[in-house]
Amino acid sequence: MRDALVAAAFRLFLERGYEQTTVDDIVALAGVGRRSFFRYFPSKEDVVFPDHERCLADMTDFLASGDGTEEPVGRVCDAARLVLRMYAENPTFSVQRYRLTKKVPGLRAYELSVVWRYERALAEYLRARFAGRRDGTLQADVIAAAVVAAHNNALRSWLRSDGQGDASATVDHALGYVQSAFGTAPPAPLVEQPEDVVVVVSRRGAPLWRVVQEIETTLGRD
């Protein structure tokens, strides 16, 4: 019945417009009573975003399920990917909703409050992981905001392309930018990966023999 209500609502929103559709119209088309509607959806706005509550719960569960040793920035990026997956499960519906939301200011406001709740979930996780760290809450808030912005930039770009293309790859690329700015993956140990890159930093004024000595040591050649 829940799915039938969503389907009826979207059919009317697209035919008549969101503002011109009442809850009575929706329940009439779905063939159910008003009570049934409000059992599933607190308001007309909620029927536009029927899966966010479940997705928020999934995100919270996912973040709580770690053993606390995961790299934190990567972990919140993975949590953000749950949102993308929800959108990508049903491209046609997601694209329709995107177009609808752009046109209706009330839905934009609703969406902002949903995005805020995702951002808070990520920030709370990071705050806990960064507890005791100097500037832990600052870093948590900034990284959570950056992850959400990157995710949404990629999501919008996919939605604007009418759900064509590889949504996951687009989001991975966007989240990669955030991870490169804030990521704390430990550097690969030099000895075990002989083909990796060596970086030598030197003051310009240092004598050349000193620089060469430094490189020789780093490269492990005497």
Next chain:
Amino acid sequence: MRDALVAAAFRLFLERGYEQTTVDDIVALAGVGRRSFFRYFPSKEDVVFPDHERCLADMTDFLASGDGTEEPVGRVCDAARLVLRMYAENPTFSVQRYRLTKKVPGLRAYELSVVWRYERALAEYLRARFAGRRDGTLQADVIAAAVVAAHNNALRSWLRSDGQGDASATVDHALGYVQSAFGTAPPAPLVEQPEDVVVVVSRRGAPLWRVVQEIETTLGRD
């Protein structure tokens, strides 16, 4: 008259609560008609945030006033400082509003939409500055979100301390974190600053003579 309306509104909001205060109550206390209220404020919510429109306009003007050579991340940080300044101009009012906004969900939603508009202003500026750059819009959106999150983290911490302490220093510190993650100060030209740092990146497998040649070239020694 505008200030009198704001003062009357806040006196009533604090005495009776926001929801329990009507526009009629506010105009009665201020001794003006309803029309005067709506000339200044489209809705009751707007009287809670009387300075954001001016601040948004100031921010847009500030961002448009550059000559396009400013370091972009520093520039949006400076733009965000305009918001802080607005709050810091009147600490008592800002703290009262902070407490009110925390209690009233409708005001939280309004505030989210205001924050979103600030973030878009910063992102639009960065998008223009990063035009033609690969991933320019992605970087613009992420950096704008990070700047807003850092600013708001610092602002909230100052508001929670009842407006005690140095708001500017707190915000500077928070924005410094974003600048350290994303700052794009152009590298100093090699020739003109002989004391700067030289970075040489080399594949570990590269022959030593090739690495030394590279360093000699970089250092400008033949």
